[in-house]
Structures are given as structure tokens and as C-alpha cells.
Amino acid sequence: MKLIMCDRPIQVNIRDNSDIKYIDLSSLKIANCTGCFGCWTRTPGKCVMRDDATRVYPYIAASDTVLYVSRVKYGGYDSVMKRMLERAIPVQQAFIRIFKNETHHVQRAVVPKRATIVAYGDIDAEERALFEKLVARNASNMSFESHEVVFTPEAELDDCVKKIVERWNG
Amino acid sequence: MERIMIINGSPRAPKSNSKRYAELFSRYCPVETDYYNLTKRNHRQLCELMAGYSDVLFVFPLYADALPVGFLDFLKELEANPPARKPMVSILINCGFLEYSQNEIAIEMMHIFCRKNDYRVGSILELGSGEAILGTPFKYVAVRAIKRLARSVAHGEHRTIKATMPLSKRLFIWASTYYWTAFGRKFGVSKSRMQTMQIEDGRLPDLPLAGE
Numbered sequence: 001m002k003l004i005m006c007d008r009p010i011q012v013n014i015r016d017n018s019d020i021k022y023i024d025l026s027s028l029k030i031a032n033c034t035g036c037f038g039c040w041t042r043t044p045g046k047c048v049m050r051d052d053a054t055r056v057y058p059y060i061a062a063s064d065t066v067l068y069v070s071r072v073k074y075g076g077y078d079s080v081m082k083r084m085l086e087r088a089i090p091v092q093q094a095f096i097r098i099f100k101n102e103t104h105h106v107q108r109a110v111v112p113k114r115a116t117i118v119a120y121g122d123i124d125a126e127e128r129a130l131f132e133k134l135v136a137r138n139a140s141n142m143s144f145e146s147h148e149v150v151f152t153p154e155a156e157l158d159d160c161v162k163k164i165v166e167r168w169n170g
Numbered sequence: 171m172e173r174i175m176i177i178n179g180s181p182r183a184p185k186s187n188s189k190r191y192a193e194l195f196s197r198y199c200p201v202e203t204d205y206y207n208l209t210k211r212n213h214r215q216l217c218e219l220m221a222g223y224s225d226v227l228f229v230f231p232l233y234a235d236a237l238p239v240g241f242l243d244f245l246k247e248l249e250a251n252p253p254a255r256k257p258m259v260s261i262l263i264n265c266g267f268l269e270y271s272q273n274e275i276a277i278e279m280m281h282i283f284c285r286k287n288d289y290r291v292g293s294i295l296e297l298g299s300g301e302a303i304l305g306t307p308f309k310y311v312a313v314r315a316i317k318r319l320a321r322s323v324a325h326g327e328h329r330t331i332k333a334t335m336p337l338s339k340r341l342f343i344w345a346s347t348y349y350w351t352a353f354g355r356k357f358g359v360s361k362s363r364m365q366t367m368q369i370e371d372g373r374l375p376d377l378p379l380a381g382e
Contacts, residue, residue, distance in 0.1 A: 021377055041353050075275075095365065096347070103346075133275055
């Protein structure tokens, strides 16, 4: 399964491909993670806050290919995408393992994935470099087998996503 | 007169480890400090209050490899509503991993925020193993580092300090497994239940919004 998860609506035609799922986070009701650790210690694998995030992270976990579209702020994901990534921690266990010679959380049933991150907004060279480092670090915590960052102006976002999806479809 | 504003950017500010770190900072700081929890509703008020301080110390945990989103939203509010007088920005960040180096992307994000908004960066403390360290025999490591941070901010002798539990990775995993197992036990949840591989009910829910 492939997942397109974006922080604003994208005009992308996936009607003929049931293998591709599309989630526009900006249309959902998702609260900030409160750091209660409930998804690790009280109801393992399930967030105790039952808002729309609980219908998103199972798709993140189950996808072998993901395309995240996010505005960049201070060299990181802007709020809409970051909020969802924080709420996705039920896909991990509290327990720690050694991975690539660092300590990281053990993953639950998370499919290893190829990730493409489309980054847009007013991004200078320092922010670009940091965002690339951030995605490389995400790889260890979000089961990215491979990753690619594509920077694009917001006005060209739809075209950029369309090209990536066409590549998926071969 | 020198005064330090401490803002706790943890999502669970009133009962966070960050609050305990902030308390230690205040205890060892030779200059007067005022402590504030970041809440959903006080961003604007904190932006205004900031003008009355020579220094601000942001205390927050690492979330998903970067700044917690509530704190990010506060920085955006601060960018839109800068104080009349900008204080020096110091940072105390902690992550639950052994390696304090995992905090570095969040620190670089803070540098970018400061550069874009004309704040000077003061001292930085990067803590590893921060989730549990105050409840272990290695509490002294955190206390010593926070004491150094407090003095450096108060005296304007800015530096970057890094600290974590003096353990091998394998011992850290053993210790953290003990910590989390005990945490689950408090809620009657066994270690094996905490180790479930299942996410939600193990099947995909209806998509929240279908593509066109």
C-alpha cells in the first residue's frame, strides 16, 4: 500500500488506483500529543485520545511507500505534519533497542517503507540542509528503508506530487 | 537588572520532567528566575512578558526528532509578536535516548529561529536519557549539568553542555526496560502486553478522507 499524506489539499488523481491512499491532514481534527505515554503503557498500540489521528497512524504503519507533503518551518516540519508525526507514536513501543549503533524505540507492526518527503515554503539554504538531516534522522525512528527529499515552490506542489505518483505507477 | 524567564515547552508541562529540570535550574541560579508553563492559551501573554527579562530559558523535550509542536506554535506566535526588548535565548533540551546528540536537530532549529528573529543564543544543555535520569543513581549527572547551565546563563559566560547516563548502550537498554516495565505495571499492564505488535485493532480503519 502507498500513502500520500499532506498538510494541505493536493489535486492528485488516484481514483483508478486502490493501492494508493490519500490523507489531507488539514481537513482532520487532530489534537497535540500530550506526552501521557498511554499508547505505550496503558492501552499499548492505541492512543487514548480518540480523534482522527487514530485513523491515520494505522495507514502510516501499513504502507510500504509514503509521500509526505509538508511546509517547512525553521528547518523542520510545520505544525500540521509535525502534529500528526507526534501522534503516530502508538506505532512504537516504549522499549528501546540498538539500531544503527544508536538507541531507538522498538517498532510494532510497521512495514519498512520507501519515503519521499515533498517540502515547500520559503526555505533558505540552511533550512534545506537541516530538513534533509531531519528526514535522515526520521529514517531511524519511522522505518524508512530509503528516503528522498524534494523541495518545491508551493505553486508547483500539485505537479510535483503528480510526477512522483506517476513514477509509482511506472 | 538581570532576570531570567523560564518557559517550559513540554506538552505535559505541569507534571513534566522539564518542570523538574526548570526547578533545579532556579535552585542553582544566582539570578532571579520566573517560571511559566506553556499552555494553549498563554502564548501571546508570554510574548509580552518576555520584554521584561534579560534572558529566557526554554526547557523542552525532543518530540519526533524535533521541537514539540506546541512549542513550535509558540515560536511562530513569538515571531509574529516579538517583545519590545529581545532577551538572550538559552536552551535546556532532553531526550529519552541515551545519546544527547539526538537533540541536535532541535537545537539547530532553535538556531534558525534565533537567526531569523534576531535573538542571541546563550547557553545550551543537551541531556540524554532524560526521561528517567532524575529517578536513578545518575541524578547527579543531570544536577551537575543544570548547575553549570544556571551559572553560565547567570554570569553571561555562555557554553554548550552535554550530559547523559554514564552507561553502555546495552546497560541503558536493560535499565530503560526495567523503567518502562515498572511504568506499565502501575496501570496493571504487563511487559508482554506493552510489547504487542498490534496497532489499534490490527486492521485498517475507514480512511479519514478519501482522495478525489
